[in-house]
Amino acid sequence: MAGVLLALVALLVVCAGSIWLAVRITPVQTVTVAGQSMQVGAVQPGLSLSGPGELDLFGQAMPTEPHFQGPIRPRLRLSRITIDSQVDQIVRSEGHDTLELTVSRRLAGGWTRYCAWETVIAAGCTAVIVVAVAGVRRSSRRTLLKMLAVGVVTVVALDAVGIYLLASGTPRALQQVSSIDDLVGIAPFEPVPAAKGPDLSGVRVVVLGDSTAAGLGNRPVAHADALDKACGRSADAYAADLATANGWNVLNLACQGATMGNGILGVQIRGEQVAPPQLATAKRAAEAKAFIVSIGANDMNWSVLTGLCAAAPVCDDKASTAYFQELLGTFTQNYFDLLQQLAALPEHPAVLINDYFEPFGANTDCLKQDGLTTAKTAVLRSRLATLNSVLNQGAQTFHFVSVQPRFDGHELCTEQPFVQNTADQAPLHPTAAGELAIALADQRVLDSLPTPTPTPSPSGSAPASAPPSGSAPARASTSPAPAR
Numbered sequence: 001m002a003g004v005l006l007a008l009v010a011l012l013v014v015c016a017g018s019i020w021l022a023v024r025i026t027p028v029q030t031v032t033v034a035g036q037s038m039q040v041g042a043v044q045p046g047l048s049l050s051g052p053g054e055l056d057l058f059g060q061a062m063p064t065e066p067h068f069q070g071p072i073r074p075r076l077r078l079s080r081i082t083i084d085s086q087v088d089q090i091v092r093s094e095g096h097d098t099l100e101l102t103v104s105r106r107l108a109g110g111w112t113r114y115c116a117w118e119t120v121i122a123a124g125c126t127a128v129i130v131v132a133v134a135g136v137r138r139s140s141r142r143t144l145l146k147m148l149a150v151g152v153v154t155v156v157a158l159d160a161v162g163i164y165l166l167a168s169g170t171p172r173a174l175q176q177v178s179s180i181d182d183l184v185g186i187a188p189f190e191p192v193p194a195a196k197g198p199d200l201s202g203v204r205v206v207v208l209g210d211s212t213a214a215g216l217g218n219r220p221v222a223h224a225d226a227l228d229k230a231c232g233r234s235a236d237a238y239a240a241d242l243a244t245a246n247g248w249n250v251l252n253l254a255c256q257g258a259t260m261g262n263g264i265l266g267v268q269i270r271g272e273q274v275a276p277p278q279l280a281t282a283k284r285a286a287e288a289k290a291f292i293v294s295i296g297a298n299d300m301n302w303s304v305l306t307g308l309c310a311a312a313p314v315c316d317d318k319a320s321t322a323y324f325q326e327l328l329g330t331f332t333q334n335y336f337d338l339l340q341q342l343a344a345l346p347e348h349p350a351v352l353i354n355d356y357f358e359p360f361g362a363n364t365d366c367l368k369q370d371g372l373t374t375a376k377t378a379v380l381r382s383r384l385a386t387l388n389s390v391l392n393q394g395a396q397t398f399h400f401v402s403v404q405p406r407f408d409g410h411e412l413c414t415e416q417p418f419v420q421n422t423a424d425q426a427p428l429h430p431t432a433a434g435e436l437a438i439a440l441a442d443q444r445v446l447d448s449l450p451t452p453t454p455t456p457s458p459s460g461s462a463p464a465s466a467p468p469s470g471s472a473p474a475r476a477s478t479s480p481a482p483a484r
Contacts, residue, residue, distance in 0.1 A: 011150070011151060011154055012154075012158075014126055014129050014130070014151065014155075015122075015126055015151070015154050015155040015158050016158075017125075017129075018122045018123075018125035018126040018129065018155050019118075019122045019155065019158065019159055019162065020045075021121075021122075021125050022118045022119075022121040022122035022125060022159075023042055023044070023045065023072070023118060024044070025121065026041070026042075026114060026117050026118040026121050027041075027117065028040060028041035028075075028077065028114065029041070029110040029111075029113045029114045029117070030079070030110070031106040031107060031109065031110040032080075032106070033102050033103050033106045035081060035082035036078070036080070036081055036082075036103070036180075037078075037079045037080035037081075038076050038077065038078055038079060038107070038110070039076070039077040039079050040074060040075075040076055040107065040110035040111050040113075040114050041074070041075045041076075041077070041114060042072055042073065042074060042075055042114065042118070043072075043073050043074070043075045045071040045072050045166075046071050047071065048071060049069070049070060049071060050067055050068065050069050050070065051063075051067055051068070051073065052064045052065070052066070052067050052068070052073070053066065053068055053073040053074040053075060053076065054073070054074075054075045054076070055075075055076050055077075055078070055180075055183050055184055056075065056076065056077035056078065057078055057180075057184070057332050057333070057336060058078070058332055058335070058336070058389075058390045058393040058394045058397065059389050059390060059393045060328060060329060060332045060390060062184055062329055062332070062333075064076070064183045064184065064185075065182065065183060065184060065185030066173045066174075066176060066177065066182070066183070067173075068167070068169065068170050068173050069166075069167070069168075069169040069170075069173075070165070070166035070167045070168075070169070070170070071166055072162075072163070072166050072167040072170075073167070073170065074111055074114075074170060074174065076107070076183065078180065078336075078397060079397065080397060080399075081339070081340070081343065081397050081398050081399075082343075082399070103177065103178050103179065104174060104175040104176065104177050104178055105175065107174040107175075107177055108171040108172075108174040108175050111170055111171055111174055112171060115163050115167070118159070119156055119159045119160065119163075122155050122156075122159050123152045123155050123156055123159075125155075126151045126152060126154075126155040127148055127151065127152055129151075130144075130147045130148050130151040131144065131148070133147070134147055180336065184333055189261070189265045189266070189334075189337050189341075191341060191344070192265055192277050192279045192280050192283070192341060193280060193283070194280060194283035194284055195276050195277075195280040195281045195283070195284055197284055198284070199284055199285075199286055199287075200251060200284045200285040200286075201287060202249045202287065203249050203250070203251045203285035203287060203288050204246075204248040204249055204250065204287075204288060204289055204290070205239070205242060205243075205248055205249075205250045205251070205288060205289065205290045205291075205292060205446075206250075206251045206253065206282045206285050206288045206290070206291050206292070206349075207237075207238075207239040207250065207251065207252045207253060207254055207291075207292045207293075207294070208253055208254065208264055208278045208279065208282060208291065208292070208293045208294075208295065209253075209254040209258065209264075209278075209292075209293055209294030209295050209354070210254060210255070210256065210257070210258045210259075210263070210294060210295055210296075210297055210298050211232055211254070211255075211256035211257070211258075211297075211298075211426065211429060212254075212294045212297065212354075212356070212429060212430060212438075213237060213238065213239065213252065213254030213292075213294040213354075214231055214232045214233045214234060214237060214252070214254040214255055214256050215232070215233060215234025215235075215236050215237030215238070215239075215240070215254075215430070215432075215435050216232035216234065216256050216425075216426040216429050217232070217234070217420050217424060217425040217426025217429050217431075218234040218235070218236035218237070218430075218431065218432050218435065219234055219235045219236050219432070220233070220234060220235065221233050221234060221235045221240075222235060226272075226273055227255075227270070227273050227275055230255075230270035230271055230272075230273040230275075231254065231255030231256055231270060231273075231275065232255070232256040232426075233252060233254065233255070234435075236432035236435050236436075237252055237254070237435055238435045238436070238438040238439035238442065239251075239252035239254070239292075239439075240252070240435075241435060241436050241439035242439050242442065242443065242446075245439070245443065246443075251281075251282070251285055251288070253278040253281055253282060254278070254294065255268055255270065255275055255278070256270075257270065257298055258278065258295065258298060259295075259298045259299045260295060260299055260331065260334035260335065260337075260338060261334060263275070263277070263278060263295075263298075264277065264278050264279055264293075264295055264338060265277055265279055265334075265337065265338060265341070279338075279341060279342075283345070286346075286347060287347075288347070288349050289349055289350060289449075290349050290350040290351070290352060290446060290449070291342060291345075291349050291350070291351050291352070292352045292354060292442055293338075293342075293351065293352065293353050293354065294354040294356075294438075295335075295338075296331060296335070296356070296387050296390075296391060297356065297387075299327065299330070299331040299334065300324070300327050300328065300331060300383075300387060301327060303428075305320065305323075305324065305380075305383070306380060306428065308320060309371075309372065309376050309379065309380055310370055310371035310372050310376070311371060314375075314376070314379075315375075315376045315379035315380065316379045324383055328386065328387065328390065331387075331390070332390050332394075335390065335391070335394050336394065339394050339395075339397070339398045339400070340398075342398070342400070343398050343400075350400075350401065350446075350449050351395075351398075351400040351401065352400070352401050352402075352403050352442055352445055352446075353391050353392075353394065353395040353400055353401070353402050353403065354391075354403050354405065354438065354441075354442065355388040355391050355392060355402060355403065355404045355405070356384055356387065356388055356391075357405045357406070357407045357418070357419075357430065357434065357437075357438070358381065358384070358406075358407055358408075358411060359407070359411055359412055359419045359428050360377040360380065360381055360411055360412060361409075361411030361412065361413060361414055363413045363414070364377050364412075364413060365413055366412060366413040366421065367412060367413065367422070370422050388404070392404075401445050403441050403442055403445055404441065405434075405437055405438040405441040406437070406441070407419065407434060407437060410433070410434070410437075412428075416433070417431065418430055418431055418433050418434030418437055419431065419434055
């Protein structure tokens with residue numbers, strides 16, 4: 001009797017171990033609908049009997065808004081987004097309600113497939129262990145077959161019962177999900193309409209962003225208006241470099257202090273000046289072939305984090321790390337909204353997402369007087385790399401281009417820094433040379449893009465993309481009016 005009980009306990013241990021291993025190694029299942037591709041898997045089981053699942057959005061793990069019963073809960077990863085005529089056709093042919101139902105069914109189906117594969121893999125793990133044990137014991141073929149049958153049947157039964165008891169409500173919960181917004185519980189921005197005013201004809205490139213794109217701390221633009229001054233727009237901004245080098249009309253809408261909600265997708269107030277949403281003004285430039293975006297530092301309160309880091313004994317304490325992660329989660333959600341709206345632009349311009357440059361080099365001696373040691377700058381570099389990872393993965397998910405400007409050998413504390421130091425007007429922002437380095441990185445990408453086919457023009461008139469004969473080259477425009 002004792003031998004039977006021991007064998008039963010051993011079998012249960014093997015089955016439990018196989019199920020645990022299967023949950024860890026079962027491949028995620030990909031579901032695709034209406035241009036959205038998501039991968040469905042499971043989070044590692046915990047001790048709680050209910051709670052949220054997990055959404056991996058651009059590399060950031062976020063709890064889902066829906067809660068699930070049981071310790072085995074879904075993990076969903078956004079892997080690809082396409083917004084094009086094919087998706088529009090799906091929406092028009094199936095209708096919005098039908099599309100939402102399709103999304104929920106696909107997610108529930110993906111979870112069901114994952115559970116089926118997990119059961120198969122658990123059975124396989126058990127079979128491998130049973131064969132190994134039988135080999136050690138030199139069991140006969142008949143005994144081996146009996147052990148295999150008992151082991152596989154037992155693990156499949158246990159797994160089925162476990163899924164029923166611990167995760168049977170998951171498909172029903174997933175059937176309530178019709179979009180990414182339902183998963184993370186965010187209130188998305190309304191689609192930004194085009195700002196009022198005439199079309200901005202002749203604009204080749206539009207720049208959206210913050211003080212890095214504005215060129216803060218460098219020479220002001222010529223004939224600057226009140227909004228140019230309030231936004232800190234510079235004649236040395238990388239938008240101006242692109243305009244000068246190519247003879248393009250580059251519309252620079254960047255503004256210092258801009259965030260996703262206050263600046264890009266929403267109104268921004270700078271003193272007495274009110275700037276309309278940058279995307280709204282950009283939509284008036286319907287002929288633009290490319291959009292360049294530099295955003296994220298203000299959403300992450302980067303200047304505040306840097307100041308706290310300089311003043312504190314260490315930079316990676318639990319409080320500041322938690323604060324950074326909270327800001328990063330909110331930014332990731334809002335960034336997803338921006339990418340969706342850029343992907344939905346009717347003319348489908350190329351979209352470049354600029355990562356942030358690395359301001360700190362190996363030598364940090366010149367920063368010690370400001371409280372920034374080598375250890376502290378390492379923490380700041382790590383956080384900046386995390387932000388850049390979100391920017392990069394978001395761009396890849398939407399088939400945009402991620403651009404990484406390189407300041408190698410020209411960081412702070414070098415002989416020819418591309419970064420303004422702490423005594424300059426805009427500390428840690430690019431100098432004129434740094435803006436040029438960003439422009440060169442963008443230029444390499446723009447040069448690799450397919451050359452657009454010129455729009456046929458009426459007889460006797462110049463092509464729309466070319467300046468009239470004898471006119472001066474186009475320059476960067478910093479206000480919502482075409483450059484002359």
